[in-house]
Amino acid sequence: MWTAIPIYALLIYLAFAAGYQLVFSAAGLFRPRRMPAKDKIQRKFAVLIPAYREDRVIAETAKKALEQDYPQELFEVIVIADQLQPETLARMGQLPIRILQVAMDQSTKSKALNLALKALPASYDAVVILDADNWMEPGFLKTINAAMHAGYQAVQGRRVAKNLDTPLAILDGASEDINNQIYGTGQRMLGFSARLAGSGMAFDYALFTEIMSTVNAIGGFDKELELKLTQRGIRIEYEPNARVLDEKVRQSSQFAKQRGRWIAAQFHYAGRFLPKAALALVVKGNADFFNKALQMILPPRLFTPALLFLGFLAGLLVSLPLALFSGAWFAASVLAFLLAFPRHLYRRPYRAALWRIPYVLWLQIASMKYWRKALKRFLHTAHDSDSNTSKTK
Numbered sequence: 001m002w003t004a005i006p007i008y009a010l011l012i013y014l015a016f017a018a019g020y021q022l023v024f025s026a027a028g029l030f031r032p033r034r035m036p037a038k039d040k041i042q043r044k045f046a047v048l049i050p051a052y053r054e055d056r057v058i059a060e061t062a063k064k065a066l067e068q069d070y071p072q073e074l075f076e077v078i079v080i081a082d083q084l085q086p087e088t089l090a091r092m093g094q095l096p097i098r099i100l101q102v103a104m105d106q107s108t109k110s111k112a113l114n115l116a117l118k119a120l121p122a123s124y125d126a127v128v129i130l131d132a133d134n135w136m137e138p139g140f141l142k143t144i145n146a147a148m149h150a151g152y153q154a155v156q157g158r159r160v161a162k163n164l165d166t167p168l169a170i171l172d173g174a175s176e177d178i179n180n181q182i183y184g185t186g187q188r189m190l191g192f193s194a195r196l197a198g199s200g201m202a203f204d205y206a207l208f209t210e211i212m213s214t215v216n217a218i219g220g221f222d223k224e225l226e227l228k229l230t231q232r233g234i235r236i237e238y239e240p241n242a243r244v245l246d247e248k249v250r251q252s253s254q255f256a257k258q259r260g261r262w263i264a265a266q267f268h269y270a271g272r273f274l275p276k277a278a279l280a281l282v283v284k285g286n287a288d289f290f291n292k293a294l295q296m297i298l299p300p301r302l303f304t305p306a307l308l309f310l311g312f313l314a315g316l317l318v319s320l321p322l323a324l325f326s327g328a329w330f331a332a333s334v335l336a337f338l339l340a341f342p343r344h345l346y347r348r349p350y351r352a353a354l355w356r357i358p359y360v361l362w363l364q365i366a367s368m369k370y371w372r373k374a375l376k377r378f379l380h381t382a383h384d385s386d387s388n389t390s391k392t393k
Helices: 002-027 058-065 086-093 109-119 140-149 167-189 205-212 221-231 252-284 287-295 303-318 320-340 350-376
Strands: 045-052 075-082 098-102 126-129 154-161 201-204 236-246
Touching (some): 002 320, 045 109, 045 140, 058 075, 058 086, 075 086, 109 205, 126 205, 140 236, 167 320, 167 350, 221 287, 252 287
16 A cells, blocks of 8 residues: 555656646637737847857857847847857858857856846847847847837747758657647736746846846756746746747757756756745745746656556556546646647658657656756757758748
């Protein structure tokens, strides 16, 4: 009896994860109502692009960032150059952008951003954060500015796959789409803050500068940022029409390293913030902060249906109630994914990638070896050249 308690505890935990994802996946089928505009200000944006050894992609990214349907005098593209090659700096020097060279003993995105914020004049109204491989679509700044009209101080845009050229990239892009529905639209539909994805996001400049000064994350700075924002009662908006093309991982080694970094950061911040969030829920009624902290304890996405299916098979052998419980929540987990699954994956040639889902599960298991490393040093995800990419949808 007592030896079975850990098993039942695990299954209850997985059932919670499946139910959570199903509720917000279903809510994501609807569009939340936008708050009425409080102003019509055209904000001045600082577009910050941290680039750590991103010589293959950063020059093209900086060039693309200039192609905005927004007054040129109201935005500045700023590349934070960390260990870039001289020839890369020379190429970017021909563009009308600002280049800030930084040097750090241990390179992290949060350190790079903080160094840039200290070096820049406080003359901006808002800041946009991009990754070195991100391409903003031409209307991105205009759409973000419109979202900020409603008074939002933090806005996450919609990241979509830039490349669908390998099965792994296709599935990585599908994962992004699922995140957009569950943690973007679904969260906002039920009144909670959207996730921050680490790039394609915008903030009030003064607020971002203040909060970032307290962030010194090795990895997952976006998780610390969203927890600290919701702790203050600041709602994070999701704007699906502000699109950013994001390069998806092509190589299995990079995929495992990236997922290991993400999961390590997630559980690290769960330990730091969940007790504070529970107290804030009881004392202040801050459900948004508590909801964000709960997200930090959710298992890696494919673990949930896989383990519930194993529970179902085990239940068939030893306990019918256990089989029914596990099977029902396995079905709920699968339904959550189906509701959020991008429709283009059902078409050729993309649907062939679906057969690689078990392999992706294995890569997520393999990513566990990176968890401890990710807490001690930044694990960089290398990006390929932008010259041979295909856009989605």
